[in-house]
Amino acid sequence: MFAAIAFFGIITMVSSQLTVVVASQPATTNDYFTVVVTGTTASDVVSITSNGELENSPSGTATGTSITFSSLRFLSGGDDLSISASSSAYPTDLPVSSASFKVDKALLIIILDYGNVDIYVNKNFTITFLLVDQNNKPWIDPENLKLEYTGITENYSLDGIVTKSIKLLKSGNQSIVATIENKNSTTIQVDVLKLNIDILPGRLLSYESDILQKLEFNVKNGINPDTDNIYDMTITLVCNNICSGTYFLSLDEQITDKKTSIIKQTNFGEVKFEDFFVISSGTFNFEIKCNLCETAYSAQFIVTNKLISINMTSSVTEQAAFFYLSIEVNLIGEDENKFIQTVELEMEDNPSVKGIDNLQIDEGQRTYDQVYFIDIGDKELILKNKDGSIKGSISIKITPDYLKITNMIEILPANTNHYLEFQVEIYDKEDGKLETNHNHNVVAELDPVGKIEGEFNKTTNNGTVYFYNLQIKTAGTFSLKAISDNISEIVYDKQLKISLTDCNVGSGPVASMSILVFLGIFITFIFFRVDKEKKSFGWNGFIMLLIHPFSALFISSPPKRRALLCLQLCVSELLMLTLIGAVYAYFDTPLEHYEKDFTDYYGRQLYKGAFGWALAQVGIIPMFFLNFYTLGAKKLTIYVIMIYIILTVLCFGAIVGMTCEYCIGYSIYWTVNFLIFLLFDLFFMQVIYTVIAYFLKTQKIKRVLNNEAKKSRTKTGMIDNNLKENHENEAENNQA
Numbered sequence: 001m002f003a004a005i006a007f008f009g010i011i012t013m014v015s016s017q018l019t020v021v022v023a024s025q026p027a028t029t030n031d032y033f034t035v036v037v038t039g040t041t042a043s044d045v046v047s048i049t050s051n052g053e054l055e056n057s058p059s060g061t062a063t064g065t066s067i068t069f070s071s072l073r074f075l076s077g078g079d080d081l082s083i084s085a086s087s088s089a090y091p092t093d094l095p096v097s098s099a100s101f102k103v104d105k106a107l108l109i110i111i112l113d114y115g116n117v118d119i120y121v122n123k124n125f126t127i128t129f130l131l132v133d134q135n136n137k138p139w140i141d142p143e144n145l146k147l148e149y150t151g152i153t154e155n156y157s158l159d160g161i162v163t164k165s166i167k168l169l170k171s172g173n174q175s176i177v178a179t180i181e182n183k184n185s186t187t188i189q190v191d192v193l194k195l196n197i198d199i200l201p202g203r204l205l206s207y208e209s210d211i212l213q214k215l216e217f218n219v220k221n222g223i224n225p226d227t228d229n230i231y232d233m234t235i236t237l238v239c240n241n242i243c244s245g246t247y248f249l250s251l252d253e254q255i256t257d258k259k260t261s262i263i264k265q266t267n268f269g270e271v272k273f274e275d276f277f278v279i280s281s282g283t284f285n286f287e288i289k290c291n292l293c294e295t296a297y298s299a300q301f302i303v304t305n306k307l308i309s310i311n312m313t314s315s316v317t318e319q320a321a322f323f324y325l326s327i328e329v330n331l332i333g334e335d336e337n338k339f340i341q342t343v344e345l346e347m348e349d350n351p352s353v354k355g356i357d358n359l360q361i362d363e364g365q366r367t368y369d370q371v372y373f374i375d376i377g378d379k380e381l382i383l384k385n386k387d388g389s390i391k392g393s394i395s396i397k398i399t400p401d402y403l404k405i406t407n408m409i410e411i412l413p414a415n416t417n418h419y420l421e422f423q424v425e426i427y428d429k430e431d432g433k434l435e436t437n438h439n440h441n442v443v444a445e446l447d448p449v450g451k452i453e454g455e456f457n458k459t460t461n462n463g464t465v466y467f468y469n470l471q472i473k474t475a476g477t478f479s480l481k482a483i484s485d486n487i488s489e490i491v492y493d494k495q496l497k498i499s500l501t502d503c504n505v506g507s508g509p510v511a512s513m514s515i516l517v518f519l520g521i522f523i524t525f526i527f528f529r530v531d532k533e534k535k536s537f538g539w540n541g542f543i544m545l546l547i548h549p550f551s552a553l554f555i556s557s558p559p560k561r562r563a564l565l566c567l568q569l570c571v572s573e574l575l576m577l578t579l580i581g582a583v584y585a586y587f588d589t590p591l592e593h594y595e596k597d598f599t600d601y602y603g604r605q606l607y608k609g610a611f612g613w614a615l616a617q618v619g620i621i622p623m624f625f626l627n628f629y630t631l632g633a634k635k636l637t638i639y640v641i642m643i644y645i646i647l648t649v650l651c652f653g654a655i656v657g658m659t660c661e662y663c664i665g666y667s668i669y670w671t672v673n674f675l676i677f678l679l680f681d682l683f684f685m686q687v688i689y690t691v692i693a694y695f696l697k698t699q700k701i702k703r704v705l706n707n708e709a710k711k712s713r714t715k716t717g718m719i720d721n722n723l724k725e726n727h728e729n730e731a732e733n734n735q736a
Contacts, residue, residue, distance in 0.1 A: 018046070020085045022101075029074050030106030030133040030140050037085040038066040045088040048072070052081040052103070062087075073140070077105035106133040110145070110178045110186040120193045120221035121171040121292045122229055129162045129178060148177040168192045171292060195231070196220040197288050197296035207278060209305035209334050212251065214274040215286055219293060225269030233271050236261035236287045240300055243282025244364065245337040251275040258335060280335040281305040305334040307343060310383055310392025318397040320428035321376050321487055322438050324355070326369040327394065329383060331361055338364025348382040352398075359383065372438075373398040376487050401435060402427040403442075403482055403490035413472060415499045420452075420470040424482045424490070426463050434463040445481045447491070450474035450498075460484075472498045508671030512577055513655045517648065520570030527553075527562035547628065547697075548690040550682055560637060568627045569682075571644045571651075572620040576681060577674045578651040580612030581658045584670055609673025613681065619647070620681070621689065628693045 021036040037046050040062035047059040053075040060067050074081065080100040111130040119125050129147075131139035142159040150170045156162060168174050171194045179185040200216040207213060215235065218225045237246040237260055247258040258279065264271045278284065286298040315326035331339035345359040352375035356368050373379055376398045384391040407423040424442050426435045442465045444456040454470035472478065480492040545551045549565040587608060623643070630636045659667060 017089075018085045018087055020083055022083060025101055026074060026103050027135060028104045028106040028133055028137075029077055030135075030137060031103075032071050032073050032140070035069045035072055035083055035085075036066055037062075037069070037087075040065055040067055040087060041089055047086050048083060049086065050074075050081060050083045052076060052078050074103045077103045104134075106139075108139060108143070108180060108183040109133065109136075110180065110184055112176060112178055112186060112188050114188075114190065118193055118222060119168065119190050121195060122167055122169060123221040123226070124165045124167045126163055126165055127176070129156065129158055129164065131158060131160070131180075143180045143183070146179045146181070148175075148179070150174055169292075194294040195226060195290070195292050196222070197233075197293055199288070199296060199298050203299060204301060205299075206302040206304070209277060209279050209281070209303060211277070212275050213248075213278060214272070214276075215298065216270070216272050216274075217288060217296070219266050219269050219271070219290070226266070227268040229266070231266045231290045231292065233264050233266060233288060233290050233293075234261055235264060235271075235273055236289075237278065237280070237284055238287045238297070239280075239282055239284055241283040242340060242363070243280055243284065244305065244333050244340045245280035245282075245335040246284070247280045247335040247337075248276050248278045251277075255279075255334075255336065278303045279305055279333075280337065281333055281340055304341065305339070307339045307341075307385060307390055308332055308334055310345070310385070310390055312381070312383065312392045312394040314394050314396055316396070318399060319373070320399050320401050320432075320435075321374060321485070322372050322401060322426075322435055322440065323428045323433075324370050324372050324437060325396070326367060327356070327371050327381070328367045329361060329365065329392070331364045333364070340364050343385065345383045345385060346388075348384065350379070350381060352379060353381055356381075370437075374485070374487075376400050399429075400488040401440075401484055402429050402432060403484055403488055405480070405482060405490055405492050407466070408492070412494065412496055413498060416471060416473050416475065418471065419468070420454075420472060420480075420496075421466075421468040422480075422492075423464055423466045424460075424484075426460060426484055426488070435460075436463045440465075440484045441486075443483045444470065445483060446472065446474070446478040446496075447481055448476070448478065450476060450478050472496065474498065475500045507659075508667045509577060509581060509655050509659045509674070512671055512674055513574060513652065516570045516574045516577070517652065520567055520574075520644075520648065523553075524563045524566045524570075527566055528560065530562075544690055544694055547693050548686060549624070549627070550686065564627050564630060564637065564640060567641070567644045568623050571647050572616070572623055573674075573678055573681065574651045574655075575619045575647060576613055576616035576677060577670075578654045579615045580609055580673050580677070581655065581670050583608045583612040583615070585658060605669045605673065606676075608669075609677050612673065613677040616681075617685065620685070624686070624689045625693065625696075628697075 017039055019038040021038065023034045023036065024031075026033045035048055037048070040046055042063055044062040044067075045059060046062055046067045047057065048054070048069050049057060055073040055075055058069045058072065060069065079102050081103055082100050109132045111128075111132060113128040113130065114125060115128075117125060129145060131143060133139060138160055142157060145156045145158050147154045147156060147164075147166075149166065150168045152166075152169070154164075154166075156164065168190070171192045174190055174192050175187055176190060177185065177187045196219070198218045198220055200218070203213070203215070217233075219231055219233070220226060237248055239246050246260045248260075249255070249258055262273070264273055281304055283300060283302050285300045287295060288298070289295040309332040311330040311332060313328045313330075319325045329345075331343055333339035340363050343361045345361060347353075347356060347359060352373050353371065354374060355371040373396070378395060379398050380393055380395045382391055382393040404425045404427060405422055406425055407421075409419065409421040411418075413420050424444075426440055426442075427433065428435065440460040440463075442458055442460060444452060444467050446452060451473040452470055453473050454467075456467065456470055458465045458467060475498050478496045478498065480496055481489055482492075483489040549569050552565050553562055553569075623640075626636060626640050626643070630640060
């Protein structure tokens with residue numbers, strides 16, 4: 001019978017013959033343990049057996065009363081494992097018994113450790129591989145480990161702790177994967193730093209384009225240059241603000257070799273880029289990069305390049321004079337791009353070109369879109385820099401404008417008194433566009449040369465000019481020409497055949513004057529004789545009829561009253577006739593302007609009559625009121641008569657003189673206007689003056705107009721009787 005005693009981690013199995021003691025109980029299949037078998041005798045062969053799988057089934061020969069078996073290990077776990085011992089000294093049929101215990105299957109854990117140092121791309125670093133079980137005990141068995149990182153796979157045989165040197169070929173967050181097939185896999189994430197670029201000092205802040213430059217830098221993995229590897233370093237010229245380009249040239253290279261970037265290889269971690277020119281203008285720095293590097297930038301610097309050419313282009317190669325064209329000026333620098341610095345250009349003397357005033361060019365380009373030429377022919381426009389070393393030019397053919405005569409008067413003039421009216425329009429070409437941007441001087445001429453009177457030299461407005469009231473004063477056959485700015489001309493397609501025309505004298509004004517003078521003398525004389533014996537007005541009704549000069553002529557009046565009224569009317573209308581003629585003489589050319597017909601009477605002729613009539617009121621109004629006040633002041637009569645005589649003489653001379661000088665056409669219009677405003681003056685203005693005079697009459701005039709007419713029947717009879725008696729008495733006395 002067996003008994004089992006357990007104490008302090010030592011398990012003792014006792015049989016009737018042998019005792020099995022297990023020291024350091026294994027927790028997992030990764031643990032070694034030791035078994036001591038007692039109760040043996042010398043030379044006994046002892047064997048260890050178990051109901052679980054042992055790494056081996058050891059046996060040995062005892063040298064005494066006990067034997068020790070070490071480095072035992074279960075290959076599989078279990079919850080009720082036991083160990084038994086047997087000896088050659090005992091029969092095999094003796095019972096053997098052991099106590100049970102639990103052993104877990106060992107789990108493999110892979111630990112990767114790189115010491116938390118900075119890892120740089122393409123730089124070796126040390127990584128340690130450690131295999132343990134779940135109880136953090138070193139793994140007993142050797143294993144084959146597969147390591148994967150940045151596209152690389154490596155295999156290692158591990159037996160305990162192993163340290164390896166590796167390098168990662170990619171930057172950024174990278175994975176390192178360690179795998180033991182069918183057992184476990186472990187991944188760690190590491191941050192892989194890029195290489196540093198250290199730009200060496202010694203560069204300037206500004207350069208001229210003809211100054212050699214150099215750029216030197218080191219490629220470092222940390223603080224030390226990476227001398228183990230060779231890198232392709234891309235050096236690029238970068239614009240930081242406004243630049244003409246980003247070009248540079250190495251020494252002895254041509255402009256065709258210009259480049260914006262270059263690749264240089266490291267030499268023991270160092271790059272020397274020397275003897276090059278930056279040929280673009282602007283503010284720059286160099287960008288330096290490689291696949292495994294942090295991008296670096298040099299300090300900012302300024303480069304000023306030189307102007308090498310002036311390029312000019314025109315919107316057209318042929319253009320009419322005075323019509324706009326567009327000229328673009330481009331300045332080219334050493335890099336064959338726009339020259340961005342401000343340049344003040346000059347234009348070689350060319351008085352025929354207009355529209356290029358400000359020759360300051362900013363940022364390498366300027367467009368002049370209102371350029372025009374005032375002369376015709378093949379023109380060359382040349383721009384140059386201040387010292388004249390660089391020039392640009394463009395050639396343009398300037399053609400005459402296309403003139404068109406339109407709106408010609410329907411009936412062409414046939415004699416020297418006829419009018420010529422037409423319009424001239426200026427185009428860039430036939431069926432082209434009208435030239436509305438400038439005013440042009442256009443002259444109407446005859447070929448062969450003839451005399452034109454009127455405004456034959458005029459200025460266009462919006463590309464057109466209208467000629468009117470022109471008269472050809474030379475007889476003959478002519479071609480009409482219109483010449484613009486002395487460079488463009490058009491000839492009207494029909495010829496003008498002009499004959500001389502006499503300017504006949506009109507009789508209308510003289511006839512009108514003669515009638516007025518005749519009436520002023522003859523009718524006045526009649527009224528003077530008829531009214532010689534009248535002592536009062538022959539009317540006691542509506543008083544205003546006695547004031548109005550025309551109606552009062554038909555009412556018997558005291559001596560001189562109707563004679564003065566007749567003179568007033570005749571002289572007033574004679575003054576109006578004279579002033580209407582004077583208005584024509586002032587505003588027109590009455591010697592030659594009109595034909596002997598009435599077809600040209602239109603509105604402006606009536607305006608001249610109205611103007612003359614209005615001027616005449618300056619004299620008519622005083623004559624009206626002077627004559628009116630003679631009713632109360634007989635002494636004024638002599639002055640009034642003298643004024644009438646003076647005005648009559650002056651008007652007579654003026655009318656006769658103007659009639660002799662005026663052509664018959666003017667005489668007719670003059671007469672017609674007079675007759676129209678004669679009626680208007682008599683039956684409108686004289687009525688107004690009559691009403692005004694009625695309210696301005698004095699007390700004496702009131703008595704003359706009112707009382708004298710009423711008392712005429714009584715007082716006149718009494719006076720006549722007294723006179724008769726006095727005559728009789730005188731006769732008797734004489735006889736005595």
